[in-house]
Amino acid sequence: MSTTVPVPSDEQILAALDRTGYMFEQRVANLLGSDVSTGWAFKDQDTGASREVDIYKSGSVYFTARDKGKQFSIRWIIVGECKNYQWPWVALTKPWDGHYSYREWPELALSVAARVELGIHDFAFDGPEDTFNHAYHVSRFAMHTRAVQLVKLNKKSGGWEAHSGDIFNELTYPLAKATSFLKSRFTFEHDTDSRIHGERERVVTLIFPSIFLSSDIYAVSASDSQPQVTSERHVILERQLSSESISGLYRYDVVNVDGIAEWYNGHVLGTVKSVIDAAGLGGRRISYSRSFKELPSKA
Numbered sequence: 001m002s003t004t005v006p007v008p009s010d011e012q013i014l015a016a017l018d019r020t021g022y023m024f025e026q027r028v029a030n031l032l033g034s035d036v037s038t039g040w041a042f043k044d045q046d047t048g049a050s051r052e053v054d055i056y057k058s059g060s061v062y063f064t065a066r067d068k069g070k071q072f073s074i075r076w077i078i079v080g081e082c083k084n085y086q087w088p089w090v091a092l093t094k095p096w097d098g099h100y101s102y103r104e105w106p107e108l109a110l111s112v113a114a115r116v117e118l119g120i121h122d123f124a125f126d127g128p129e130d131t132f133n134h135a136y137h138v139s140r141f142a143m144h145t146r147a148v149q150l151v152k153l154n155k156k157s158g159g160w161e162a163h164s165g166d167i168f169n170e171l172t173y174p175l176a177k178a179t180s181f182l183k184s185r186f187t188f189e190h191d192t193d194s195r196i197h198g199e200r201e202r203v204v205t206l207i208f209p210s211i212f213l214s215s216d217i218y219a220v221s222a223s224d225s226q227p228q229v230t231s232e233r234h235v236i237l238e239r240q241l242s243s244e245s246i247s248g249l250y251r252y253d254v255v256n257v258d259g260i261a262e263w264y265n266g267h268v269l270g271t272v273k274s275v276i277d278a279a280g281l282g283g284r285r286i287s288y289s290r291s292f293k294e295l296p297s298k299a
Contacts, residue, residue, distance in 0.1 A: 024084035024257075025054045028212045031260045032057050032078070033295050040079070042181045045245035053178045055080030055212070061272060061292050072114070072202040074275055076268060079178040080210040081171045087154055088216040090162060091147035091235045091254065094223050106179055106248055107207040108136070109186040114202040118278070132278045139274035140206075141251065144267070145219055145235040150211075150254060172239050175209040176250045182207050204275055208268055210253040211237070217256050233259030234267065261295040269294065 008016070017023045029036045032055065040056035043049075060075035110120065118132040151162045186205045219232045233256045240249055255263045269292065 018084070021082060021084040024214050025082045028055060028080065028082050028257060028260065031257070031295070032264065033293075035059060040178075042178055044177060045181060045184065046177075046243060051174060051177055053079050053174055054082045055210070059292055061276075072117070074204045074206065074272055076206040076208065076272055077182060078208045078210055078268065079175060079182070080212050081175055082212045082214075083171065084214045085152065086215060087152065088218055089213055089254075090151050090153060091145070091217060091219045091232065091237065092149040092151070092222040093145055093219050093235065094148050094221070096142045096146050105136075106176075106183055106250060107209060109183050109205040109207070111201055111203040114204050117202050118204075135274055135278035136271075140271050141236055145232055147219070147235040147237040147254065148222065150237050168239075171211050172237070172250070172252060173241070175211070175252060176239075176241050176246050179207050179209045179250065180246050206271060206275070208253055209250065210255060212255050212257060212260065214257050217254065232256075234263045261297050265294040265297075 014023070025038055029038050035057055037056040038054060039052050040054075041050050041052045044051045055078060057078040057080075058075065060073060062071070062073045110118070114120075120132055150164070150167055152165050152167075154161045154163065182205075186203075217232045217235060219230045219235060220227050235254050237252045237254050238249060239252070241247070253263065253267065272292075
């Protein structure tokens with residue numbers, strides 16, 4: 001008795017890849033342009049096992065001060081998880097508070113020389129608005145919508161339901177692990193006393209843990225007595241996490257796929273430019289890498 005091996009059609013192959021999210025992951029990678037890797041692996045600091053996130057993209061920019069010849073560099077890294085989902089997402093939002101400090105930013109790593117040059121302190125700071133702490137907080141976070149909860153909508157026969165699903169296990173926790181790994185790695189590199197022409201290297205590393213969504217994002221104010229619903233392409237999600245290696249407040253860029261170019265050009269590169277301004281590097285020679293180039297806007 002002969003057994004016929006089933007052969008999928010082209011349409012069935014593409015549909016299977018689309019349902020499981022592989023095609024969406026490649027779409028996000030393509031939209032982010034050059035210097036992007038998919039399936040980026042790193043070591044779990046709790047278990048020692050290999051983990052991976054969907055997206056990894058990096059870039060850098062270098063400075064030389066005309067007056068003193070000081071070297072200064074900024075690099076940025078995007079680590080992302082992609083979620084292909086047919087129904088919308090809802091972000092419950094609240095205003096930003098005024099409490100911030102370098103110690104509370106797991107997505108920021110600096111060399112000792114950079115911290116000295118920028119006047120960065122570990123403690124919470126609410127001082128003059130021209131300080132680096134304040135400028136970084138405003139450009140990276142406070143100018144954007146703050147979400148304290150992210151939920152999925154699901155269409156049922158009796159109406160719509162909202163639930164968190166596996167957002168923690170599939171999205172926020174893996175990205176926190178990747179962020180913690182990168183911060184630890186770059187902090188170690190910074191602290192090994194890397195030098196250029198005999199001087200300690202001044203390096204700022206910005207990490208952008210990001211959640212890329214295929215469907216619409218709606219924001220609902222959780223602090224208003226009469227909440228309003230607005231459509232958003234980008235919000236920043238805050239989550240408090242705790243494990244053996246992870247403890248603290250983590251912030252994630254949640255981005256709709258149709259807003260990736262706008263988010264990258266305005267927020268990612270905009271944050272880099274704000275660090276340049278906060279460092280007081282105006283009027284100094286700047287050498288941009290090719291990855292500083294803006295992404296083409298969607299037609």
